Amino acid sequence: MGVRKDLKRAKQRSDLAARARTELLREDGVVREARVAALVAEKPGGSVADIPFANALEDPHAVVVRRKEAGEWRAVTAETFAREVTAAAKGLIAAGLEPGGRVALMSRTRYEWAVLDFAIWAAGGQSVPVYATSSADQIAWIAEDSGAGIVIAETAENTATVRTAIGDKARLFELDAGAILELATLGRDIPDEEVDKRRAALTPETIATVCYTSGTTGRPKGCVLTHGNLHAEAANTVELLHPVFQEVTGQIASTLLFLPLAHILGRAIQIACLLARIEIAHCPSIKPDELRPELRSYRPTFIVGVPYLFEKIHDTGRATAEKIGRGASFERADRIAVRFGEEYLQKFLGTGKGPSLGTYLAWGLYDLLVYRRIRKELGGRLRYAISGGSPLDPRLNLFFYAAGIIIYEGYGLTETTAAATITPPLGPRPGTVGLPVPGTAIRIAEDGEVLIRGGIVFGAYWNNERATDEVLDDGWFATGDLGELDGDGYLRITGRKKDILVTSGGKNVAPAVLEDRLRSRPPIGQCLVVGDNRPFIGALVTLEPDAVAHWLSVRKMPAGTPLADVCRDPRMIADVQRAVDYANEAVSRAESIRGFRLVEGEFSEENGLLTPSMKVKRGAVMRAYEGEIAALYGG
Numbered sequence: 034m035g036v037r038k039d040l041k042r043a044k045q046r047s048d049l050a051a052r053a054r055t056e057l058l059r060e061d062g063v064v065r066e067a068r069v070a071a072l073v074a075e076k077p078g079g080s081v082a083d084i085p086f087a088n089a090l091e092d093p094h095a096v097v098v099r100r101k102e103a104g105e106w107r108a109v110t111a112e113t114f115a116r117e118v119t120a121a122a123k124g125l126i127a128a129g130l131e132p133g134g135r136v137a138l139m140s141r142t143r144y145e146w147a148v149l150d151f152a153i154w155a156a157g158g159q160s161v162p163v164y165a166t167s168s169a170d171q172i173a174w175i176a177e178d179s180g181a182g183i184v185i186a187e188t189a190e191n192t193a194t195v196r197t198a199i200g201d202k203a204r205l206f207e208l209d210a211g212a213i214l215e216l217a218t219l220g221r222d223i224p225d226e227e228v229d230k231r232r233a234a235l236t237p238e239t240i241a242t243v244c245y246t247s248g249t250t251g252r253p254k255g256c257v258l259t260h261g262n263l264h265a266e267a268a269n270t271v272e273l274l275h276p277v278f279q280e281v282t283g284q285i286a287s288t289l290l291f292l293p294l295a296h297i298l299g300r301a302i303q304i305a306c307l308l309a310r311i312e313i314a315h316c317p318s319i320k321p322d323e324l325r326p327e328l329r330s331y332r333p334t335f336i337v338g339v340p341y342l343f344e345k346i347h348d349t350g351r352a353t354a355e356k357i358g359r360g361a362s363f364e365r366a367d368r369i370a371v372r373f374g375e376e377y378l379q380k381f382l383g384t385g386k387g388p389s390l391g392t393y394l395a396w397g398l399y400d401l402l403v404y405r406r407i408r409k410e411l412g413g414r415l416r417y418a419i420s421g422g423s424p425l426d427p428r429l430n431l432f433f434y435a436a437g438i439i440i441y442e443g444y445g446l447t448e449t450t451a452a453a454t455i456t457p458p459l460g461p462r463p464g465t466v467g468l469p470v471p472g473t474a475i476r477i478a479e480d481g482e483v484l485i486r487g488g489i490v491f492g493a494y495w496n497n498e499r500a501t502d503e504v505l506d507d508g509w510f511a512t513g514d515l516g517e518l519d520g521d522g523y524l525r526i527t528g529r530k531k532d533i534l535v536t537s538g539g540k541n542v543a544p545a546v547l548e549d550r551l552r553s554r555p556p557i558g559q560c561l562v563v564g565d566n567r568p569f570i571g572a573l574v575t576l577e578p579d580a581v582a583h584w585l586s587v588r589k590m591p592a593g594t595p596l597a598d599v600c601r602d603p604r605m606i607a608d609v610q611r612a613v614d615y616a617n618e619a620v621s622r623a624e625s626i627r628g629f630r631l632v633e634g635e636f637s638e639e640n641g642l643l644t645p646s647m648k649v650k651r652g653a654v655m656r657a658y659e660g661e662i663a664a665l666y667g668g
Contacts, residue, residue, distance in 0.1 A: 055522040067522030071472030073268040080235035080260035082154035089115035099314040121152035123223035124216025132157035139163035140187035141317035157231035162295035164645040172198035237261030255495030265488030266450040267305035269471040277458040291316040301451035321345040332412035339422040352583040366399035374431030404436035426553035430463040450489040465523040483516040554612035556580035559636040569627040600631040
């Protein structure tokens with residue numbers, strides 16, 4: 034098994050782990066702060082706009098991107114990428130972009146996104162990412178607040194939405210209508226020297242991008258990130274992870290980017306990969322059914338995803354096994370995977386003896402029957418994955434470990450330029466989100482709030498001094514998340530400060546741990562834990578459509594059975610109760626879910642109940658299902 038060999042090699046290379054040492058500050062015997070020194074010095078000059086041009090100069094024929102054309106992945110060299118960035122930058126200058134001007138980019142994840150992001154910077158501008166699913170109201174707010182003078186949309190539908198939102202207040206280009214060629218034609222009379230001059234004027238302190246938060250509450254706020262912020266994130270994560278990947282696996286790193294590039298995590302990974310000349314490719318969808326064929330054809334060696342993706346891959350494996358009459362076999366494989374993963378990692382970390390002979394034999398059997406199918410679904414070469422956005426169920430992490438894929442968790446926000454912590458590659462610890470990214474400090478405030486300081490922390494919210502002052506104090510960013518540091522400085526996120534529920538009996542409950550565990554079990558789609566000023570904790574639960582279809586198929590019920598009937602079926606209610614019981618294992622009796630309500634429909638971006646990064650909009654859901662919540666409590 035590849036990952037076991039990787040960990041054995043890793044133990045022999047303790048010098049790799051020693052590069053990033055954690056300094057701990059204790060108060061009253063409790064770890065209150067963890068710091069890791071930067072692995073890469075702060076950039077004294079220049080900007081991330083220089084990356085494509087440095088690559089073209091140092092290794093012009095290196096393949097930095099693969100682009101899908103006519104069903105095949107075609108190589109894009111460093112030289113070609115830099116040339117396309119220059120052409121687009123000249124077009125933006127000709128279109129009226131001034132140094133310091135802002136360009137809104139509304140698109141799914143695709144090759145042109147990468148070209149335009151660097152082109153905006155090379156032209157001296159600032160990019161304003163916009164989710165492709167944004168409404169006219171959201172676009173109008175972002176365009177007005179940011180003052181974007183140019184908007185680049187992806188599709189005709191996006192273009193129509195932008196026109197509805199802002200009329201002719203900004204110059205508009207459309208990718209599907211040939212925006213890249215249009216810009217290249219528009220800028221052909223602009224000399225290359227103008228791009229060179231503008232790029233040379235950029236410094237680490239120059240604003241690179243204004244990234245708007247997904248807005249789970251209120252209007253999205255624009256996070257001002259500098260070129261120095263982006264470089265600190267990209268350079269330190271690359272230096273932490275890439276040498277280990279190369280030395281331990283012997284593979285050439287490559288990844289398929291599918292997270293929205295309007296989200297800072299996908300964007301930071303793209304910058305980091307181009308900085309290190311790690312080959313990337315793009316996929317416009319995070320939906321498992323659309324993503325899996327791309328993973329199988331591109332065959333990346335690592336990916337960056339969110340828990341939703343790993344949950345659905347696991348659920349698909351279970352559903353496939355049940356369809357061929359091997360449901361019980363999958364359940365046993367799941368249990369064996371968790372036991373094997375726990376025992377092997379204990380051995381690696383020096384806290385246990387490792388798996389018994391019986392566990393090894395059982396693992397070998399299920400590797401043939403189950404685990405190799407999981408690897409095949411992910412392309413067959415995948416060895417590592419990074420999960421962010423919300424906590425990953427530790428059991429799921431262990432399952433993938435037994436299947437030959439190590440998932441490292443990370444934690445961060447737009448305000449921290451993506452990851453502020455990440456599991457170190459030679460120190461896996463499922464259930465935590467890792468140690469501070471090099472150059473970063475994590476502190477736990479008196480009330481349990483997670484505070485972050487370092488070169489990755491943003492400097493201000495755009496046009497919002499009051500909001501800035503509320504979260505920044507002497508360089509420390511107050512995240513709004515609750516957490517704790519263990520004895521080695523690993524961070525565990527325990528909830529969201531604003532989401533704490535206080536029952537009528539005075540019990541404080543953090544809903545996140547219950548929601549994360551509940552959502553990880555089929556047939557759950559999305560969920561919301563409630564109970565503020567109520568006598569007990571309850572939950573609203575939606576059913577995953579694919580899980581419902583599978584559930585009906587297994588029971589030989591008509592595929593068109595109304596969802597209302599499914600929600601009332603005692604067998605479905607019993608299945609959901611098992612998922613609730615699993616969630617309740619993580620909390621005390623007083624914090625446990627005592628009742629739930631199955632609701633029809635989904636929480637989705639389209640109906641305004643999910644953010645583009647798959648986070649539930651708590652207030653919107655509670656308003657939409659006010660009657661169901663009242664009924665849960667007998668109202």
